[in-house]
Every structure is written in structure tokens, then in C-alpha cells.
Amino acid sequence: MIKAQGISYSYKQNNTSIQAITDINLDILPSTTCAIIGPSGCGKTTLLYILGGLLKPEEGTVLINGSPPTGKRKDIAIILQEYGLLPWNTVLENVTLGLKIRGLNTAHYKDRVNAILEEMEIKNQIDKYPSQLSGGQRQRVAIARSLTLQPDLLLMDEPFSSLDALTREHIQNVFLNLWKKYQMTSVFVTHSIEEAVFLGQKIIVLSSGPGRITEQLENSHFAREDWRSSSSFFEQCQKVRSILKAGV
Amino acid sequence: MLKKISHYIITIIIVILIWWLLSFMLNNSVFPRPLPVFMTFFAVQDKIQGHLLASLFRVILGVGTAILIGVPCGLILGMVKKLDHIMAPFVYLSYPVPKIAFLPVVLLILGLGDLSKIFLIAIIIFFQVVVTTRDAARSINPELILSVKSLGANNWQLFYRVIFPAALPGIFTAVRISTGTAIAVLFFTETFATFSGLGYFIMDAWTRVNYIEMFAGIVALSLLGLSLFLLIDILERVSCKWLYLDDSK
Numbered sequence: 001m002i003k004a005q006g007i008s009y010s011y012k013q014n015n016t017s018i019q020a021i022t023d024i025n026l027d028i029l030p031s032t033t034c035a036i037i038g039p040s041g042c043g044k045t046t047l048l049y050i051l052g053g054l055l056k057p058e059e060g061t062v063l064i065n066g067s068p069p070t071g072k073r074k075d076i077a078i079i080l081q082e083y084g085l086l087p088w089n090t091v092l093e094n095v096t097l098g099l100k101i102r103g104l105n106t107a108h109y110k111d112r113v114n115a116i117l118e119e120m121e122i123k124n125q126i127d128k129y130p131s132q133l134s135g136g137q138r139q140r141v142a143i144a145r146s147l148t149l150q151p152d153l154l155l156m157d158e159p160f161s162s163l164d165a166l167t168r169e170h171i172q173n174v175f176l177n178l179w180k181k182y183q184m185t186s187v188f189v190t191h192s193i194e195e196a197v198f199l200g201q202k203i204i205v206l207s208s209g210p211g212r213i214t215e216q217l218e219n220s221h222f223a224r225e226d227w228r229s230s231s232s233f234f235e236q237c238q239k240v241r242s243i244l245k246a247g248v
Numbered sequence: 249m250l251k252k253i254s255h256y257i258i259t260i261i262i263v264i265l266i267w268w269l270l271s272f273m274l275n276n277s278v279f280p281r282p283l284p285v286f287m288t289f290f291a292v293q294d295k296i297q298g299h300l301l302a303s304l305f306r307v308i309l310g311v312g313t314a315i316l317i318g319v320p321c322g323l324i325l326g327m328v329k330k331l332d333h334i335m336a337p338f339v340y341l342s343y344p345v346p347k348i349a350f351l352p353v354v355l356l357i358l359g360l361g362d363l364s365k366i367f368l369i370a371i372i373i374f375f376q377v378v379v380t381t382r383d384a385a386r387s388i389n390p391e392l393i394l395s396v397k398s399l400g401a402n403n404w405q406l407f408y409r410v411i412f413p414a415a416l417p418g419i420f421t422a423v424r425i426s427t428g429t430a431i432a433v434l435f436f437t438e439t440f441a442t443f444s445g446l447g448y449f450i451m452d453a454w455t456r457v458n459y460i461e462m463f464a465g466i467v468a469l470s471l472l473g474l475s476l477f478l479l480i481d482i483l484e485r486v487s488c489k490w491l492y493l494d495d496s497k
């Protein structure tokens with residue numbers, strides 16, 4: 001699904017250049033989930049933007065299903081850190097934004113949109129504006145918006161980090177159910193070890209900036225609700241923690 | 249809404265009270281009391297209305313032209329950094345130049361009619377509108393643009409779905425500030441070589457030493473400004489609904 005080879009990126013600012021990531025190699029299989037974890041400022045957001053085609057890598061290549069990502073590819077959905085909802089649009093307008101931007105007649109997609117709204121438990125909120133919603137509801141609107149385009153790749157930037165503990169767990173489960181149902185390849189960035197271990201089929205650990213890959217872990221027990229409280233879950237967390245520490 | 253209206257009424261009463269107090273203390277015919285002024289204001293309606301319409305026409309056309317040209321310019325400068333770099337010195341140099349001083353030149357070139365007045369109003373507030381709109385467009389959260397881009401938006405869609413609505417509150421601020429300036433400029437342009445407009449009405453009453461009529465003109469000009477402000481307020485509430493969600497309950 002995703003093949004990235006030797007990608008590097010640096011930001012240019014007032015004649016200085018800040019190296020954000022260097023020499024990242026990735027191979028993410030279709031219909032899997034992948035967690036990218038690293039300390040803040042290590043280039044996680046940058047990497048996600050590159051995978052989503054919002055930034056062009058300075059070096060290296062990214063291929064999604066064999067072709068480079070462009071902003072126009074309809075099967076990649078990106079949910080950014082602050083959810084990217086338009087404050088001047090209602091929930092319904094935000095959810096159908098992708099359809100409208102692609103010039104599709106939203107009336108034809110009524111059933112699909114309704115099903116997604118129900119699935120995301122925001123059916124009652126469609127006339128509200130984002131500022132009237134809680135963080136968890138906003139996140140669900142953002143997920144709903146990306147689902148309307150039926151993406152085969154979902155990229156998320158710290159999707160659950162600004163939510164309170166209970167809401168976070170709830171939305172993590174909502175996400176897992178969606179993933180089991182639609183099987184879209186999902187890559188998400190996080191700085192939470194528990195989140196990476198709970199949701200990531202593969203865990204990619206980045207070193208502190210400029211980010212490079214310290215280690216890639218297969219994490220086959222992911223996505224099991226009952227695993228969260230078992231001792232092997234904590235062992236796995238411990239392992240990720242020590243790899244993270246080694247990379248700082 | 250009702251609360252707001254009563255708030256306005258109370259404010260007006262206070263202003264009139266202060267006016268009355270001042271006129272009482274000054275005790276000078278140059279500063280008449282409110283009551284005779286309001287009586288004259290209604291008595292000379294036939295005469296005033298024509299002047300009011302002339303002024304309204306000039307100020308709306310002047311402000312309208314400045315917005316119609318200034319807003320797109322400001323949005324483009326806010327979005328295209330390179331263009332802003334090239335234009336910024338020009339804008340900053342011409343911003344503080346007292347363009348009102350060019351009134352004689354404008355009168356000579358564009359004639360004594362409405363065009364020169366409208367032009368002067370437009371050119372003076374044009375820079376205010378450009379600078380304020382540019383700053384509004386600059387401060388848009390880049391994440392919003394990226395996320396709408398990631399949904400496949402082209403530049404035009406980005407413009408009308410993200411950049412324009414994001415800058416709209418800033419544009420209204422610009423319009424509000426510039427309407428105050430526009431009325432001041434209007435007054436000034438109407439005091440020269442013209443026989444219509446509230447500016448003329450006020451100056452004419454002054455030369456006739458009719459201070460009460462002069463004040464009636466001042467009241468009319470204030471009401472003109474006040475109604476423009478109210479109009480802008482209503483337009484903002486209608487077009488920026490998302491900012492006034494708590495009020496509507």
C-alpha cells in the first residue's frame with residue numbers, strides 16, 4: 001500500500017534550514033494499521049503530510065498503490081491535528097464538504113452520509129457549528145467527513161491526543177470498529193505509547209529531531225479490547241518505551 | 249434583541265442629556281439646546297432629505313467601490329507572499345500620505361461633481377481596506393487550508409470555501425473603521441464647490457449664522473453614520489452566523 005524510500009524533508013526559514021526528517025523507509029501493507037510514535041518535534045506531522053501528498057519530499061520517493069500521492073487523489077483521507085473543520089459550516093456541511101468539493105451531488109449520497117452520521121453518533125448534531133461541539137464530537141465529524149469519500153488510506157495526526165481519557169478510549173473503539181468494517185489502511189501519528197500499542201498493527205518509532213526510524217515493531221495483539229489490561233500489553237508498552245528512550 | 253434596542257435608547261437619552269447639560273453650561277447660541285434643534289430638524293425635513301440622499305449616495309458608492317476593489321487586493325496580498333513583499337513598501341508609503349490634500353487636484357481632474365467626491369472617499373479608505381483584509385487573510389490557520397486541500401479542493405474552491413469566509417469578520421472590521429473615515433472625508437469634500445449634501449447644508453447654515461439649523465444638519469449627518477453602522481452590523485450578523493451563536497438563543 002505505502003512504500004516510502006529514503007525520504008527527507010527540511011523547512012527553510014530565514015536562510016536557515018531545519019531538518020525535520022531524514023532517510024525514512026516505510027512499507028505498510030494494505031488494510032493494516034500503523035502507529036508512528038516519537039517525541040514532539042521529531043517530524044511526525046511532516047512525515048504524515050508527505051505520505052498524504054501535502055508536502056513533497058526533498059529526497060526519496062513515496063508510492064501509494066504504486067503511484068505518488070497528490071492532493072487530488074480521492075482515496076487518501078487526512079485528518080489533521082486540529083481536525084480541520086470549517087467554523088462557518090454546520091456539521092452536515094462539514095461532513096459533505098468532500099463530496100461537494102468533488103462536484104458530486106450530495107443528494108445522491110444521502111444514504112451513505114446518513115449511515116455515516118449514525119455510525120459516528122452525530123446525527124443529532126448536524127445543524128450545529130463546530131464551536132458548539134465537544135472535542136470528541138469534533139473528531140467524529142472529522143472522521144465522518146473523511147469516510148464519505150470511502151478512502152482506502154486514512155492518515156491521522158494525533159487523532160485522540162486532545163481528548164479526555166474516557167472520550168479517547170471511546171473514540172479509539174469507534175475507530176477500531178470502523179477499521180474492522182471498512183478495512184482501510186490506517187496510519188496515525190501519536191505520542192502516546194499506550195495508544196500506539198493498542199491501535200498499531202505495526203509500530204514505527206522515530207528518534208527525536210531530525211526524525212529517523214529507530215525501530216519498527218510488529219504488534220500482532222493490537223486492537224483487542226481485552227488485551228489492554230493484560231500483563232503482556234504492559235510489557236509491550238515497556239518495550240516501546242525503552243526504544244523511544246534510546247532514540248532521544 | 250429587545251435588550252439591545254433598549255440599550256441603544258438609553259445611550260441616546262444619555263447623549264442628549266450630556267448635550268443639554270453642555271449647552272446649559274456654555275449658554276451660547278453657537279451651541280443650541282437639543283429641543284429647538286430637533287424641532288428644526290423635523291421642520292426642515294423637505295430641505296434636508298435631498299442633501300441626505302446626496303450624501304448617502306456619495307458615501308455608499310465611495311465605500312462600495314473601495315470594498316469591491318480593496319477586498320480582492322487584500323486577499324490576494326494575504327495569500328501570495330511574494331506579491332505582498334513587492335507591494336508592501338508601496339502600500340506603506342502611500343498609506344500615511346494625507347490624500348485629502350489632493351482634493352484640489354482631484355477637483356481639477358474629475359470636475360466638481362459627485363465623481364471627485366466618490367473618488368476621494370474611495371481612494372482614502374481603499375488602503376485601510378487592503379491592509380486590514382490582507383492581515384485577516386494572513387492569519388488563517390494553515391491547517392484549515394491543508395485539510396480542505398486534502399479533500400481535493402482547487403484554488404478557486406479554497407478561495408470561496410476557506411479564505412473568503414475566514415477573512416470575512418476582518419473585512420467587516422475594515423468596513424466599519426472605514427465608514428467612520430468615509431463620513432469625515434464626505435463632510436470635507438462637501439464643503440467645497442457644491443450645493444448639495446449635508447456638508448454643504450451645515451456650512452451654509454453656519455454662514456447664515458443659523459446655528460440651530462446647523463445643528464439639525466449635524467444631527468442628520470450623525471444619523472447617517474449611525475444607520476450605516478447598524479446596516480454593517482446586521483450584514484455581519486447575517487453573513488457571519490457562526491460568530492453569533494450564543495446571541496440567537
Ligand SMILES: Nc1ncnc2c1ncn2[C@@H]1O[C@H](COP(=O)(O)OP(=O)(O)O)[C@@H](O)[C@H]1O
Nearest residue numbers: 011013018020039040041042043044045046209
Ligand atoms: N512550517 C514550518 N516551518 C519551519 N519549521 C517547521 C515548520 N513545521 C514544522 N517545523 C519544524 O520541523 C520539525 C518537525 O515538526 P513536526 O513535523 O510538526 O513535528 P511533530 O509533529 O513530531 O511534533 C520541528 O522542529 C518544527 O519546529
Ligand SMILES: [Mg+2]
Nearest residue numbers: 044045081157
Ligand atoms: Mg505534530
